[in-house]
Amino acid sequence: MDAAKSAGATRVLKLRLRIGTLSGVVPESMRFAFDVVCHDTMAQSATLEIETVPAACWCATCQAEFECENFFNECPRCHDVSGELRRGRELEIADVETS
Amino acid sequence: MCQECGCGSGGGDVKIGAHTHEQEHHHHGHEHGHEHSHEHHDHTHGKQTLNLNRSLMEKNALLAERNRGFFHAKKLLVLNVVSSPGSGKTTFIRETAAKLGASLRVGVIVGDLATDNDAARLRTAGIPVVQITTGTVCHLDADMISKAAAQLDLDKLDVLVIENVGNLVCPADYDLGEDLRVVLLSVTEGEDKPLKYPPMFHSANVAIVTKNDMATAAGFNRDLALANLNRVSHHAHIFELSAKTGDGMKAWLDYLTKQHAAVNGK
Numbered sequence: 001m002d003a004a005k006s007a008g009a010t011r012v013l014k015l016r017l018r019i020g021t022l023s024g025v026v027p028e029s030m031r032f033a034f035d036v037v038c039h040d041t042m043a044q045s046a047t048l049e050i051e052t053v054p055a056a057c058w059c060a061t062c063q064a065e066f067e068c069e070n071f072f073n074e075c076p077r078c079h080d081v082s083g084e085l086r087r088g089r090e091l092e093i094a095d096v097e098t099s
Numbered sequence: 100m101c102q103e104c105g106c107g108s109g110g111g112d113v114k115i116g117a118h119t120h121e122q123e124h125h126h127h128g129h130e131h132g133h134e135h136s137h138e139h140h141d142h143t144h145g146k147q148t149l150n151l152n153r154s155l156m157e158k159n160a161l162l163a164e165r166n167r168g169f170f171h172a173k174k175l176l177v178l179n180v181v182s183s184p185g186s187g188k189t190t191f192i193r194e195t196a197a198k199l200g201a202s203l204r205v206g207v208i209v210g211d212l213a214t215d216n217d218a219a220r221l222r223t224a225g226i227p228v229v230q231i232t233t234g235t236v237c238h239l240d241a242d243m244i245s246k247a248a249a250q251l252d253l254d255k256l257d258v259l260v261i262e263n264v265g266n267l268v269c270p271a272d273y274d275l276g277e278d279l280r281v282v283l284l285s286v287t288e289g290e291d292k293p294l295k296y297p298p299m300f301h302s303a304n305v306a307i308v309t310k311n312d313m314a315t316a317a318g319f320n321r322d323l324a325l326a327n328l329n330r331v332s333h334h335a336h337i338f339e340l341s342a343k344t345g346d347g348m349k350a351w352l353d354y355l356t357k358q359h360a361a362v363n364g365k
Contacts, residue, residue, distance in 0.1 A: 003149055013146065024272065024298060071297040072330050083301060083333050093151045 001042055009098030012043035016097075020053040020090035022071065027052070055088025101269045106237040113243060114232040116250045159273055162241035166248070166276025170259065176203075176359040177259045179275050181299060182283035183292070184265030187309045187342060189217045191283060192260050194342040196226045198352055199258070203359055206256040208247045210239040210264045217262065227251055238269040241276055257359060267296040278362060282332070285310040287317045290324035293331040300331040305338070307351065312341040 004012050015034075019025050027050050034048045056065045059075040059082050066076055072083045112119045154160065170177045180188050189209075196205035206227040209217045218230035229247045231239060244261060253259070261277060263270045282303035284292050287310060293300040300306065306328050314321065321339075328337055336354060340347030 003151055007147065007149055009147065009149075022298070024268075071301040072333065081330070081333070083331070085301075091155045093153050093155065095151055096149045097146055098149060099146050 004042065004096055004098045007098065010042065011099045012038075012046045012096055013099055014047045014049060014097035015043070016049045016051060016094040018051045018053055018090045018092040018094050020055060020088040021069070022055045022085065022088035023091045025091055051094060053087055053090045056086045057082045058084040058086045060084070101236065101238055101272075104237060104269055106235055106269065112234055113236065114230075114234070115243060115247045116229045116231075118246075156272065159241050162245060163274035163276040166241055166245050167278075169245075170248075170253075170276060170278075171362065173253045173256075174363050175253060175256060175259045176279075176355070176362045177261065177275075177277045178279050178281050179261045179263060179270075179277035180281045180283065181263045181267070181270045181303075182265060182285070182309075183267050183288060186265070186283040186285040186288065188262050188265070188283055189220055191307070191309055191342040192262055193221055193224050193226065194345070194348065195260070195352065195355070196221075197224060198345070198348055199355070203257040203356065204255060205258045205260055206251045206253070207260045207262060208239075208244060208251070209262045210243070212237070212264065227256070233264060237264055237266050238273050239263050239275060240273050244275045258355070267292070267299045271296075271299040271302050279304040279358065281305040281307060282335075283307050283309050284324065284328070286314040286319040286324075290320050290327055293324075293327045297331050300328070300335075303332050303335050305354075306332045306335045308337070308339040310341060310343070311339050311347060312344045 001012060017030070019027060019030070030050065031048055038044055038046055054067050055069065057068045057073050058065055059078065059080060061078045061080045062075060065086055071085065072081060074081055180192060182188050192207055199205055207221050208229050208231060209221065210231045210233055211217055212233055212235070215230040215232065218228045221228045229250045231243050231247050233239070239261065248259070261275055280303045282300055282305070284306060286308060308324065325337065328335070338347060338351045340351055342348065
């Protein structure tokens with residue numbers, strides 16, 4: 001909202017968040033909280049768009065990424081275990097649509 | 100408010116040492132009353148999209164890096180000790196400080212929701228300590244640490260230990276500016292704790308199996324626990340010890356001494 005105000009906007013219409021599948025953030029809870037915190041602010045009735053970022057691990061043996069659902073995973077190619085998470089912990093504001 | 104569980108929304112004040120601080124929700128200098136004239140703007144203008152691409156954890160991340168730089172300048176090795184409630188953090192820290200004695204001087208910042216019992220236990224042992232009572236907040240953040248550290252005479256310390264709130268969920272997301280994150284797993288907790296709380300165990304640099312003197316009584320399956328730790332905290336140094344009997348403490352203290360030397364470029 002500070003960014004929106006500094007850009008001379010009076011209303012926030014849409015907020016786009018990027019949430020990683022291993023960020024620990026539950027999109028449904030985020031939506032619920034979003035409505036509550038936006039009430040009576042310049043973001044009242046703004047839409048919340050959540051972009052899910054699938055988690056990915058780095059396999060040092062294959063020198064390649066693979067998608068994963070956990071913190072420790074077997075590489076689908078070489079079956080080595082990797083815990084080097086490259087993506088999936090995001091909790092970011094991508095952009096804000098204002099008027 | 101914490102991203103994991105939304106704690107702290109009750110509006111309780113955080114108390115650091117003798118002072119009470121309001122929860123940080125006020126704005127900072129760069130965003131205050133700049134009433135620039137906006138001749139070039141038409142305020143009835145239509146939609147626009149502002150690309151922000153900013154992490155919601157950005158503020159804590161910046162403060163944590165500032166803490167880290169400050170602590171390095173002070174030649175301090177900083178530990179963030181995390182575990183479930185009752186894993187023995189306070190006893191472990193007290194014994195670490197006592198056994199290091201004059202070779203490395205230890206100061207402690209303790210976080211709890213309420214009471215300063217842990218601080219009192221450490222203070223009785225002659226350790227400089229600042230208590231943070233977080234009220235409703237389930238973790239410590241980088242801002243609380245910088246305020247609490249200001250109440251310690253850091254020039255007289257070599258190691259700063261932060262005893263985080265007993266919680267294996269939310270503290271995982273808050274970098275405090277530490278050099279090492281130390282997670283404790285007591286033998287009474289069950290071997291599968293690392294599998295149940297992977298973010299915390301995954302983020303740890305050191306994993307310590309505590310209360311080892313009770314392992315037999317608790318029916319602790321050592322091999323299974325170590326296998327689980329190696330799986331989730333595969334990059335972490337693992338120590339097995341009992342702070343109470345002193346068994347296994349030497350390896351940990353030697354490691355700490357080496358880490359302190361590394362921070363000081365020795």
